[in-house]
Amino acid sequence: MTVPRHIAIIMDGNGRWARERGLPRVAGHQQGAESVRAVTEACSEMGVEFLTVYAFSTENWKRPKAETDALMVLLEHFIEQELPVLQKNNLRLRAIGRLRDLPQSCQDALDAAIKATAGNTSTTLILALSYSGRAEIIDAVRGLCEEAANGRIDPASVDEELFQRHLHTRDYPDPDLLIRTSGEMRLSNFLLWQLSYTEIFVTEKLWPDFGKEDLREAIAVFNQRERRFGAL
Numbered sequence: 028m029t030v031p032r033h034i035a036i037i038m039d040g041n042g043r044w045a046r047e048r049g050l051p052r053v054a055g056h057q058q059g060a061e062s063v064r065a066v067t068e069a070c071s072e073m074g075v076e077f078l079t080v081y082a083f084s085t086e087n088w089k090r091p092k093a094e095t096d097a098l099m100v101l102l103e104h105f106i107e108q109e110l111p112v113l114q115k116n117n118l119r120l121r122a123i124g125r126l127r128d129l130p131q132s133c134q135d136a137l138d139a140a141i142k143a144t145a146g147n148t149s150t151t152l153i154l155a156l157s158y159s160g161r162a163e164i165i166d167a168v169r170g171l172c173e174e175a176a177n178g179r180i181d182p183a184s185v186d187e188e189l190f191q192r193h194l195h196t197r198d199y200p201d202p203d204l205l206i207r208t209s210g211e212m213r214l215s216n217f218l219l220w221q222l223s224y225t226e227i228f229v230t231e232k233l234w235p236d237f238g239k240e241d242l243r244e245a246i247a248v249f250n251q252r253e254r255r256f257g258a259l
């Protein structure tokens with residue numbers, strides 16, 4: 028069986044999971060954080076090198092402040108609580124997105140965990156936070172324009188490789204497999220450049236119900252796909 032090098036996940040359905048149980052939405056996010064823990068562990072056991080999870084999109088800032096505040100608190104707690112677990116399991120933490128939009132205390136917790144786990148060699152868990160694919164592409168274009176304006180690059184030298192090196196994901200290979208939970212058939216502004224040739228697996232399961240077995244099923248389905256990258 029081929030294990031994908033990089034798995035990306037759109038973790039959808041936390042709100043529905045909570046509503047079905049008559050619980051506040053934040054309870055769904057809390058249970059969703061448990062799924063992140065379980066799936067990261069499974070990735071590490073199976074030898075997946077990179078796992079990118081869409082934890083908060085730039086569009087999510089439009090949700091009621093009570094919910095975004097609760098998500099930020101949850102994130103900060105998750106990062107602080109997870110640090111010993113990450114260390115014990117040799118996991119590396121990284122983040123992509125407009126991280127300066129996050130509350131300072133959340134940025135500080137993130138920085139500390141990223142630094143502390145930098146030397147770990149099992150799976151890299153990449154949190155997409157205040158992330159959107161279009162914003163990332165704009166950030167890359169701005170960077171390239173500045174370098175061209177300063178005379179550091181020739182506009183004619185801009186190719187896919189150089190562009191890629193200006194994305195937040197410059198250190199990681201493109202995802203091989205994208206998983207989306209709760210049945211929606213859309214990309215929702217996630218990794219727009221990087222998903223060009225990625226296999227997509229959509230499950231009806233809500234993210235808080237998604238576990239190790241579901242990850243194994245997604246990888247089994249991925250193995251039945253024939254990837255041609257546009258060739259014959």
Ligand code: FPP
Pocket residue numbers: 038039040041042043044056057059060063080081082083087101102105154234
């Ligand atoms: C989508 O469900 C999920 C989110 C907007 C947030 C994802 C956050 C977590 C899984 C928890 C925190 C993350 C980490 C890494 C600890 P939704 O609220 O849009 O669900 P709905 O469509 O059913 O309303």
